[in-house]
Amino acid sequence: MELLCKPIGKIKSPFKNKFAVPRQAGLIKEIHSKITFNKSYQPSLSLQGLEGFSHVWILWGFHLNNSDNFKAKVSPPRFEGKKQGVFATRSPHRPNPIAMSVVELVDIGPDHIWVKGADLVDKTPILDIKPYIPEYDSIPDARSGWLELVRESIDEVNISMNCKTKFDDYFERIDAQKDFINSDQLIGFLSNLIKEDPRPMQSRDSSKENVKEDFVLDIYNFELFFHIKDRMAEIRDFKLKRGPRAS
Amino acid sequence: MELLCKPIGKIKSPFKNKFAVPRQAGLIKEIHSKITFNKSYQPSLSLQGLEGFSHVWILWGFHLNNSDNFKAKVSPPRFEGKKQGVFATRSPHRPNPIAMSVVELVDIGPDHIWVKGADLVDKTPILDIKPYIPEYDSIPDARSGWLELVRESIDEVNISMNCKTKFDDYFERIDAQKDFINSDQLIGFLSNLIKEDPRPMQSRDSSKENVKEDFVLDIYNFELFFHIKDRMAEIRDFKLKRGPRAS
Structure with missing residues (x-):
């Protein structure tokens, strides 16, 4: 069947x-x-x-x-x-x-x-x-096995001053007003996403940890650039996408 | 797609x-x-x-x-x-x-x-x-809409003395020992199933309530016969099925 x-x-x-x-x-x-x-x-x-x-x-x-x-x-x-x-x-x-x-x-x-x-x-x-x-x-007390052993991979997420200022200046042009009332809230949320360590396994090779590879998060109508070194992440820049704004 | x-x-x-x-x-x-x-x-x-x-x-x-x-x-x-x-x-x-x-x-x-x-x-x-x-x-406090208005349809489920005795006598031959330790437990469970009123909508027509229609529950290796009148159900009989016992 x-x-x-x-x-x-x-x-x-x-x-x-x-x-x-x-x-x-x-x-x-x-x-x-x-x-x-x-x-x-x-x-x-x-x-x-x-x-x-x-x-x-x-x-x-x-x-x-x-x-x-x-x-x-x-x-x-x-x-x-x-x-x-x-x-x-x-x-x-x-x-x-x-x-x-x-x-x-x-x-x-x-x-x-x-x-x-x-x-x-x-x-x-x-x-x-x-x-x-x-x-x-709803089974609030269900046991969740190996997932209980998972820990956060990133200790801290920082944002460059330059990028923070840009977020403040551009917030009105970011398609996130339904979800966040100001750029601080939005940055907090983005930091939480990065804290989960979205890197694919092959990019986590510790021998490469000195290489500051840029990752791109494609979200709302902008792209967010960040890198991760050791267990620290930094939001480096963001860029509004061209083209018509999504409604 | x-x-x-x-x-x-x-x-x-x-x-x-x-x-x-x-x-x-x-x-x-x-x-x-x-x-x-x-x-x-x-x-x-x-x-x-x-x-x-x-x-x-x-x-x-x-x-x-x-x-x-x-x-x-x-x-x-x-x-x-x-x-x-x-x-x-x-x-x-x-x-x-x-x-x-x-x-x-x-x-x-x-x-x-x-x-x-x-x-x-x-x-x-x-x-x-x-x-x-x-x-x-798990979201224990989620609201469940119209389901909160649902009430049990059957007030009481009884079992004929004859059928109760038969359950006690035959319990060892019923394929339910993994789930129930005696016939009383099994009968309690069957009563709960019937209390939910498994009848199809067309059999609930109140003009037919005087007709004691038999329903058959096909479960484990037996068939259970019951009827419902007004809001009362009665377990009338059960019959072990022929053929090889399920393992």
């Missing part, structure tokens, strides 16, 4: 590519995303009754991965290269590339919903929305 | 068909089920690291439904016929027939896991196993 899944809609989120999309829902409570449903699913009817729920599950497809090549063990990025069985992880590289994320439901429109806290890349196809039911879904 | 899902394994559970499979995880904490993985997914490797987790998510397919015929609104059985938008429910009749259930992880073998609390029909294809991570997944 095989099962064909079709997208019911698409998400619009500030994360423009996979790099640095947060691995923890807790880090991204601030971020608003909009899910727009295909007309054929009659959202004005099929979303009725959802308004009483504070949270919903999103089922979505890891559309940026090629999952044809099954690997039984994977290296979770926060576990210092140690491998785990794929079913003991939430790795996107799994037999059926389906993800689930619980998010806060903020608003319901005629053909869309607004949610907060989604860890989805912009334009990710959405497969399903289900109400979050605490009676079934 | 369409996405083809293939089963990674199959579940063996005491629920032999859809009728009366519990709608609440809380009701079925006692029930053990076994998920056996296809060899091609190398379970001896791909399950490594799972042993530290107390709970796992199962993603599975509603294989008994034909979902080609999309309906934007559905009638949740416990909501007295009132309709809700499909995305405000966990109804199996949805655009992508994928379900998620959180269960307790009891044991891990070379090609299988034992879980407790699964609400899956025997032989349901399994699509994925993901660790339950309370830090992401």
Whole structure:
């Protein structure tokens, strides 16, 4: 028995590519995303009754991965290269590339919903929305195995004075006003993303630690440049992208 | 973008068909089920690291439904016929027939896991196993909308003396010893299943309430016969099934 899944809609989120999309829902409570449903699913009817729920599950497809090549063990990025069985992880590289994320439901429109806290890349196809039911879904005292051993990889994130001033000056032109009221809040959030150490495993080689490689975070309508040396990160610069502003 | 899902394994559970499979995880904490993985997914490797987790998510397919015929609104059985938008429910009749259930992880073998609390029909294809991570997944104070208005439909479940005696006499021959230590426990569990009122909507027509229709619950290796009149249910009889005992 095989099962064909079709997208019911698409998400619009500030994360423009996979790099640095947060691995923890807790880090991204601030971020608003909009899910727009295909007309054929009659959202004005099929979303009725959802308004009483504070949270919903999103089922979505890891559309940026090629999952044809099954690997039984994977290296979770926060576990210092140690491998785990794929079913003991939430790795996107799994037999059926389906993800689930619980998010806060903020608003319901005629053909869309607004949610907060989604860890989805912009334009990710959405497969399903289900109400979050605490009676079934919430197990506060569940044990979370090897994840309890994970520690933060970066001790401190700093920002260059130059870059900080630029953020203050340009804040009105950054597409983040729905999520942050000033540049300090935004910088705090970006620092938290970097604190999770989004570098791919191969860039963490300690023999390279003296090389200050620049990483780029593509988010909202700007690019953020930072580097990491030893266990310290520095936000070095940011650049507004050209082209029409996203609405 | 369409996405083809293939089963990674199959579940063996005491629920032999859809009728009366519990709608609440809380009701079925006692029930053990076994998920056996296809060899091609190398379970001896791909399950490594799972042993530290107390709970796992199962993603599975509603294989008994034909979902080609999309309906934007559905009638949740416990909501007295009132309709809700499909995305405000966990109804199996949805655009992508994928379900998620959180269960307790009891044991891990070379090609299988034992879980407790699964609400899956025997032989349901399994699509994925993901660790339950309370830090992401547990929101104890989430609001659950219209579900907060649902009330139990059956006031009382009784059992005929004759049937009770038969349960005591036959308990050793019922395939439920892994889950219950005596017939009283088993009867208590069956009563809870019936208390949820598993009748389809069309059988709840109050004009028919005088007709004592028999319903059959196909579970473990026996069939349970009960009827419901007004808001009272009675367990009338049970019958061991013929054929080889399930192992």
